[in-house]
Amino acid sequence: MSSTTGADEVEHYLRAVVEREPQVGECLACFVDRMVAEFGCDSSLLWATRFRDLRSPTATALEKRFRAQAVRCDCLVVQKAYTPVREVLVRDLHTDELERPERMPPCAGVRRTNTRPCAHWRRSPMAGYPD
Ligand SMILES: [Zn+2]
Ligand SMILES: [Zn+2]
Numbered sequence: 001m002s003s004t005t006g007a008d009e010v011e012h013y014l015r016a017v018v019e020r021e022p023q024v025g026e027c028l029a030c031f032v033d034r035m036v037a038e039f040g041c042d043s044s045l046l047w048a049t050r051f052r053d054l055r056s057p058t059a060t061a062l063e064k065r066f067r068a069q070a071v072r073c074d075c076l077v078v079q080k081a082y083t084p085v086r087e088v089l090v091r092d093l094h095t096d097e098l099e100r101p102e103r104m105p106p107c108a109g110v111r112r113t114n115t116r117p118c119a120h121w122r123r124s125p126m127a128g129y130p131d
Contacts, residue, residue: 013039022051023107029082029117030107032074037103041075048077052115059115069124082121 022031035047089098108118
């Protein structure tokens with residue numbers, strides 16, 4: 001990574017942010033996962049709050065809960081706040097361990113104003129995470 005980060009790229013990123021919307025029925029976790037895969041994480045809860053603003057503007061407890069879990073940015077939302085359920089994991093042929101797939105399957109769907117993840121994710125327990 002080097003000199004490619006410039007004003008153009010920032011502008012491209014910002015434009016992407018205002019253009020991107022969750023798909024119909026797409027859940028918070030799948031949306032954030034998809035956006036982080038595509039655009040990376042800017043070390044904020046950018047995509048999570050965008051989802052919240054668009055889908056469920058009153059769900060202000062969401063960020064509070066993330067902060068309480070030390071989830072400070074989007075990539076942690078889908079690594080820490082939520083983790084893929086066993087059913088979507090794939091077996092690594094070398095280590096024989098279950099790992100998250102490179103791309104999550106399409107969202108299993110949630111009701112429109114819901115900030116809960118779909119059936120592909122589970123909410124991680126708060127305990128056991130070193131801050
Ligand atoms: Zn991040
Ligand atoms: Zn989903």
